[in-house]
Amino acid sequence: MTLNASSDEFKELVRSRTDLVRLIGESVALHPKGRDFKGLCPFHDDRNPSFTVNPERQTYKCWSCGEGGDCFSFVMKQDSIGFRETLELLAKRASLELPATLRRGPTESKDKPHLYDVLEWAEQEFHHCLLSTAIAERARNYLQSRGFNHSSIAKFKLGFHPESWDWLLQRAKGRFDVELLVRASLAKEREGGNGYYDQFVDRVMFPIHDERGRTVAFGGRILPDSTCKPDAKYLNSSETPVFSKSRVCYALDVARDAIKKTGTALVMEGYADCVKAHQGGILNAVATLGTALTESHVTVLKRLAQKVVLVFDGDRAGMDAAEKAIPRFLAQDVDLRILTVPDGLDPDEYVDQRGGDALLELANEAPEAFEYQLRLLLTRYGKTTVDARQRVLDGMLNLLTLSPGIVDTIKEDLLVGRLPQRLGLPETDVRRRLKQLRAERTAPPARPSERKVSAGNPGDEPQQRVSKQTVDSLQRYANNTEKLECELLQLLFTHPDMIYAVRREIGADDFGHEALREILSLCFDMQDEGIEPTFERLLSRIECPQQKRLVVWVDEHSPHRSIKKTSSESQSAGMESAEEGLRRVIERIKWRRSCQANQASKSLLIERPSETAKLTAETREVLEQAARFHRERTAK
Numbered sequence: 101m102t103l104n105a106s107s108d109e110f111k112e113l114v115r116s117r118t119d120l121v122r123l124i125g126e127s128v129a130l131h132p133k134g135r136d137f138k139g140l141c142p143f144h145d146d147r148n149p150s151f152t153v154n155p156e157r158q159t160y161k162c163w164s165c166g167e168g169g170d171c172f173s174f175v176m177k178q179d180s181i182g183f184r185e186t187l188e189l190l191a192k193r194a195s196l197e198l199p200a201t202l203r204r205g206p207t208e209s210k211d212k213p214h215l216y217d218v219l220e221w222a223e224q225e226f227h228h229c230l231l232s233t234a235i236a237e238r239a240r241n242y243l244q245s246r247g248f249n250h251s252s253i254a255k256f257k258l259g260f261h262p263e264s265w266d267w268l269l270q271r272a273k274g275r276f277d278v279e280l281l282v283r284a285s286l287a288k289e290r291e292g293g294n295g296y297y298d299q300f301v302d303r304v305m306f307p308i309h310d311e312r313g314r315t316v317a318f319g320g321r322i323l324p325d326s327t328c329k330p331d332a333k334y335l336n337s338s339e340t341p342v343f344s345k346s347r348v349c350y351a352l353d354v355a356r357d358a359i360k361k362t363g364t365a366l367v368m369e370g371y372a373d374c375v376k377a378h379q380g381g382i383l384n385a386v387a388t389l390g391t392a393l394t395e396s397h398v399t400v401l402k403r404l405a406q407k408v409v410l411v412f413d414g415d416r417a418g419m420d421a422a423e424k425a426i427p428r429f430l431a432q433d434v435d436l437r438i439l440t441v442p443d444g445l446d447p448d449e450y451v452d453q454r455g456g457d458a459l460l461e462l463a464n465e466a467p468e469a470f471e472y473q474l475r476l477l478l479t480r481y482g483k484t485t486v487d488a489r490q491r492v493l494d495g496m497l498n499l500l501t502l503s504p505g506i507v508d509t510i511k512e513d514l515l516v517g518r519l520p521q522r523l524g525l526p527e528t529d530v531r532r533r534l535k536q537l538r539a540e541r542t543a544p545p546a547r548p549s550e551r552k553v554s555a556g557n558p559g560d561e562p563q564q565r566v567s568k569q570t571v572d573s574l575q576r577y578a579n580n581t582e583k584l585e586c587e588l589l590q591l592l593f594t595h596p597d598m599i600y601a602v603r604r605e606i607g608a609d610d611f612g613h614e615a616l617r618e619i620l621s622l623c624f625d626m627q628d629e630g631i632e633p634t635f636e637r638l639l640s641r642i643e644c645p646q647q648k649r650l651v652v653w654v655d656e657h658s659p660h661r662s663i664k665k666t667s668s669e670s671q672s673a674g675m676e677s678a679e680e681g682l683r684r685v686i687e688r689i690k691w692r693r694s695c696q697a698n699q700a701s702k703s704l705l706i707e708r709p710s711e712t713a714k715l716t717a718e719t720r721e722v723l724e725q726a727a728r729f730h731r732e733r734t735a736k
């Protein structure tokens with residue numbers, strides 16, 4: 101893909117208007133550390149914060165998995181989207197209009213941006229209908245009877261789809277294709293291919309947003325007096341390219357700040373409970389969407405909060421759901437609490453009757469998952485007889501065997517250590533029983549930390565110039581030559597004006613490592629265009645995420661960041677100046693070049709031994725070259 105200066109400028113503009121700390125802070129809780137910010141890496145199962153954001157450079161870097169880059173590569177990687185889409189997204193975020201040359205042509209059109217468009221449009225249609233049409237009177241009455249107030253309706257953009265099977269289809273005419281509505285899960289094709297109908301009918305609409313606040317799906321609650329004979333009270337959009345219900349947390353976009361501030365996330369079972377919780381002042385509430393909490397949800401939440409409280413209905417079904425959730429998260433590195441709302445109430449009713457503060461208080465006191473289960477089993481079996489205690493013990497230990505990720509961890513040790521005293525059993529018996537139960541299970545599956553994090557390869561647009569393997573292996577096994585090449589790039593990143601000095605002495609071909617060579621020639625290209633290749637401009641120019649990652653890695657490992665340019669400036673520190681460093685590196689690279697040339701001429705002579713008597717002009721030249729090389733070597 102050829103890039104003109106104007107597209108580079110625009111990328112640079114978007115980059116400069118994007119505060120990386122803020123952007124990443126939307127999905128990762130970042131804490132200042134020296135000049136940098138630190139947090140849990142969103143790209144691997146991180147337990148100790150190893151993810152660093154450098155506000156000065158506007159780059160990020162994970163010291164554990166090696167991911168790194170700038171705002172573009174972060175969004176590409178996190179959202180698994182291509183460069184164009186990322187540029188659009190970040191430009192929109194920065195309130196910049198995309199230049200005509202960078203807009204997608206009709207042939208380039210991708211599905212996702214259109215899906216976002218049609219979903220956002222539908223949200224506005226539903227919301228407007230609820231607020232200001234006569235046809236929505238029943239819906240407004242229903243919401244009022246359920247206790248939803250105006251500010252909740254506005255905050256969560258609640259809406260209404262009236263009792264008509266083509267209300268939305270009619271309104272979409274001339275704006276969006278029917279097929280797009282179907283792909284967005286807003287309409288369905290009739291059986292037999294005989295036309296289409298709206299997916300949601302006579303329902304109060306709850307728009308579902310992703311972490312970035314984009315509308316990705318809807319949940320619809322049928323009106324109680326509806327004549328539509330629905331299959332289900334609540335209906336969610338089907339999965340689409342922009343919506344996966346096992347990943348999206350309802351209301352995370354509005355709850356994020358409160359979650360970060362309190363360090364706690366409350367997870368409700370449905371969006372109605374969640375909206376009610378916010379209305380009651382519980383601003384750190386989110387909800388799952390008709391599924392149990394998944395590992396993806398926990399992964400998203402634990403980057404923002406240390407504590408996750410699962411809030412369940414106080415009825416039998418709620419308690420069963422709570423019990424099922426525990427083993428899946430025991431090994432997760434998060435303080436997981438279980439709250440079943442007392443007196444058989446659901447959270448919505450509880451907030452209505454006693455207020456949000458009362459529910460928050462319960463959440464603060466909610467027992468952690470293991471303790472919750474222990475109390476539950478003790479209530480179920482009691483502990484008066486040996487048999488009862490044995491059953492409680494087995495129940496608790498089985499929980500641990502269901503959670504292979506916890507084997508031999510400190511957490512396991514602490515949890516097991518609690519049981520002897522609580523059950524009045526000798527510790528050795530407890531530990532022996534755990535071993536026994538574990539042996540009874542077959543070999544445990546891989547620990548969560550060993551599972552591959554999905555690569556999220558944005559396979560479209562910018563051609564992958566550099567593979568992940570190339571960067572990984574360079575990071576791990578760089579040889580001396582490659583280190584030298586990295587060092588030269590580091591010096592250039594710090595003092596881009598030294599490019600003239602570099603170019604006088606060496607060419608890109610002097611670099612042995614292909615990916616590093618590409619970066620150097622990119623710097624040269626920029627210089628040819630009259631652009632000084634600063635680190636920032638270089639990052640803007642590069643589209644391939646792996647190449648970006650490489651550039652950031654090279655820069656991050658630079659010992660030269662604070663280096664002074666000339667020796668007079670660096671004299672006081674008694675350190676090598678950048679100019680001296682550059683001279684040293686260039687000399688060594690040139691030395692390597694002559695070594696290689698000598699090697700080549702030697703093999704040239706070996707290839708034709710019979711002709712050595714008859715010295716051709718060519719061979720003489722080779723021999724002279726070799727002699728020169730040996731003189732230089734002894735002089736060194």
Ligand SMILES: [Zn+2]
Nearest residue numbers: 141144162165
């Ligand atoms: Zn990482």
